[in-house]
Amino acid sequence: MSLSRQVQRWIKGIAYHCGFSLRRLRSAKANVSTGGDFAGKVRPLLHKVDPYQGFDWQSLPDDRSGWGSDSTAFGELVAAIKPRRIIEVGTWKGGSALTLAEALEKQGLDAEIICVDTWLGALEMWTDQEDAGRFGSLALKHGYPTLYYQFLANVCRAGQQTRITPFPIPSVTAAQWFSLRDVRADLIYIDGSHEEDDVYQDLVSYWDLVRPGGVLFGDDWSWDGVRLAVERFARENSLPITHRHDKWELKRPA
Ligand SMILES: C[S@@+](CC[C@H](N)C(=O)[O-])C[C@H]1O[C@@H](n2cnc3c(N)ncnc32)[C@H](O)[C@@H]1O
Structure with missing residues (x-):
């Protein structure tokens, strides 16, 4: 630098x-066209102490369950874009992040994946306490989710600790931090809140962080909140929306 x-x-x-x-x-x-682009690894900027250090991952079950996590779109995008850095917004137990990490490994790429999530759950995880997959997975302890530890365990079990870095704060705050530190990414995966205003805010916050030639993409096109927000953002910025398997994509011109 x-x-x-x-x-x-x-x-x-x-x-x-x-x-x-x-x-x-x-x-x-x-902004991305004229501004800086931090070239090093983000992990040391976020964590002075290795988040995986001393973590007893073997005490937790092997449970990567999530949504749209195994999509072939991840591998195709990694092969096409050859990213140097990936940001994921909405990680849950780490399913999609691990699919991305495995795709990077396959391509021999030394990219890092920064996972932004509060690990406190989205609205739909708190609306039905009988839903074992959503509310149950939050695994409340003294009234507070412990889902984060299941994510950590999954990353350790897969041996992907060096590639995956957790950033446990709200998505918009994380975007502000990335902007302040000039951190950009070639691939940004948006899979946090599915409420229209939140998704729109994520798009506004993360679009400027996509490197030229990079791709902002996401899950759940079938959710009204997601589709309406993506369509609005694309219309306002004259961007074509494309689809790859179960994902929608917005490509930043090179
Ligand atoms: C649908 S899940 C992500 C699924 C994951 N990509 C997978 O492969 O299974 C949504 C995640 O977004 C997180 N989330 C929701 N709103 C958020 C926000 N505003 N900031 C950060 N994380 C958020 C939730 O805690 C939850 O873990």
């Missing part, structure tokens, strides 16, 4: 801590 870029990032960090709004700090220069 050049010295001037380093100084710019340093000034941005200080200004943010002095109370400047992120909106004011994100000048036109900071």
